[in-house]
Amino acid sequence: AQxxxxxxxxxxxxxxxxxxxxxxxxxxxxPYLFWYVxxxxxxxxxxxxxxxxxxxxxGVNGFEAEFIKSNSSFHLRKxxxxxxxxAVYFCAVLITGNTxxxxxxxxxxxxxxx
Amino acid sequence: xxxITQTPKFLIGQEGQKLTLKCQQNFNHxxxxxxxxxSGKGLRLIYYSITENDLQKGDLSEGYDASRExxxxxxxxxxxxxxxxxxxxxxxxxxxxxxxGQLYFGExxxxxxx
Numbered sequence: 064a065q066x067x068x069x070x071x072x073x074x075x076x077x078x079x080x081x082x083x084x085x086x087x088x089x090x091x092x093x094p095y096l097f098w099y100v101x102x103x104x105x106x107x108x109x110x111x112x113x114x115x116x117x118x119x120x121x122g123v124n125g126f127e128a129e130f131i132k133s134n135s136s137f138h139l140r141k142x143x144x145x146x147x148x149x150a151v152y153f154c155a156v157l158i159t160g161n162t163x164x165x166x167x168x169x170x171x172x173x174x175x176x177x
Numbered sequence: 178x179x180x181i182t183q184t185p186k187f188l189i190g191q192e193g194q195k196l197t198l199k200c201q202q203n204f205n206h207x208x209x210x211x212x213x214x215x216s217g218k219g220l221r222l223i224y225y226s227i228t229e230n231d232l233q234k235g236d237l238s239e240g241y242d243a244s245r246e247x248x249x250x251x252x253x254x255x256x257x258x259x260x261x262x263x264x265x266x267x268x269x270x271x272x273x274x275x276x277x278g279q280l281y282f283g284e285x286x287x288x289x290x291x
Contacts, residue, residue, distance in 0.1 A: 072217075095278050106181070106267055106282030107220075153220070157278035164235070165278055169219040 065090050067154050069168035077176050078146050084139040084171050086128075086154030095157040096137040097165065098128055102150045110152070113137065124148070149175045179204035181283035183268050189289045192260040198253045198286045200268030209251040210269040210280065213237055220267065226251055227274055255288070262290040 066089045076082055088094055095114050099107040111122025118130040128139045137154060151170045158164040182201045190196045202209065210225040222235030224243035232243050242254040251268060265287050269280040 097278055099280075104284065106269075106284045107280070108282070109279055112278065155278070157276070159276065164222060164225070165220075165280065167220040169217065 065156065065158060065166050067156055067166050067168035069152075069154055069171050071171050072169070073172045073174065075174045075176060076144055079143050082139075082141045082144045082148075082173070084152050084154075084173065086137045086139065086168060087135050088137065088154070088156045088166075089135065090156050090158075090166075092159055094130075094135075094137075095159065096128075096130060097155040097157070098122065098126070098137075098139050099153045099155060099167075100150050101153065101170075107153060110139070144173075144175050146175045146177055149173055179206075179281070181268055181270060181281060183266075183283040183286045185286060186284070187287050187289075189291065190255075190258045191291055192258060194258045194290075196255040196258055196288065198255075198266050198268075198288075200251045200253075200283060202249055202251075202268075202270040202281070204270055204272070204281060205248070206270035206272050206281070207248070208271045208274060209245065210271070211235075211241075211243060211251065211253045212267040212269065214265040214267055214285070223253065223266075258288075258290040260290055262288065264288055 068087045098110040100110045101107045113120045153170045154168045155165040211223040212220040221237045226245040229248045244252045265285045268283040
């Protein structure tokens with residue numbers, strides 16, 4: 064079955080600390096992976112994507128993610144978080160050959176404390 | 178750049194009522210989507226459309242109708258609202274057939290059923 068698991072519903076970190084949000088996927092085909100972010104009272108925005116090639120991909124605002132095929136993981140990282148990073152983060156996998164159907168995880172709420 | 182406009186932002190209805198949400202995009206994208214976002218359940222695809230007058234069912238289409246009469250607009254109808262239902266409905270669009278996984282989201286329409 065196709066699925067995306069984000070094991071942490073909520074993560075709290077202090078401003079300036081490093082961050083890792085975990086994501087594991089289950090998909091039998093070639094995984095195209097995404098991280099989306101949802102700021103309060105807004106829609107989702109694409110943070111970064113992985114199609115192929117270098118397993119470490121860079122996104123906006125200093126975020127990066129690493130695709131580890133052996134672990135079926137696509138964790139999101141940031142070296143130093145800012146209070147404005149507080150948001151809900153969604154990991155997703157694209158079901159190819161199905162006109163862009165994305166399977167989303169349940170999301171991780173990030174709270175950055177000053 | 179473009180924008181996705183969802184109307185209304187807030188919708189309050191009565192049990193059994195038929196309710197319609199509208200979505201407009203000026204990206205000139207071919208593919209449009211309706212997702213439902215529930216607390217603790219992530220995003221679930223209701224309907225999508227890859228071109229004008231096309232409709233494809235998602236995982237959660239029962240209880241909903243959709244309409245894509247123009248390339249720029251995609252509407253969703255809750256055919257019979259359920260009491261105590263509360264959710265946010267997100268409209269999105271994507272270029273081409275949507276197989277890049279890059280979606281552009283609106284800010285959402287929040288539904289409350291009394």
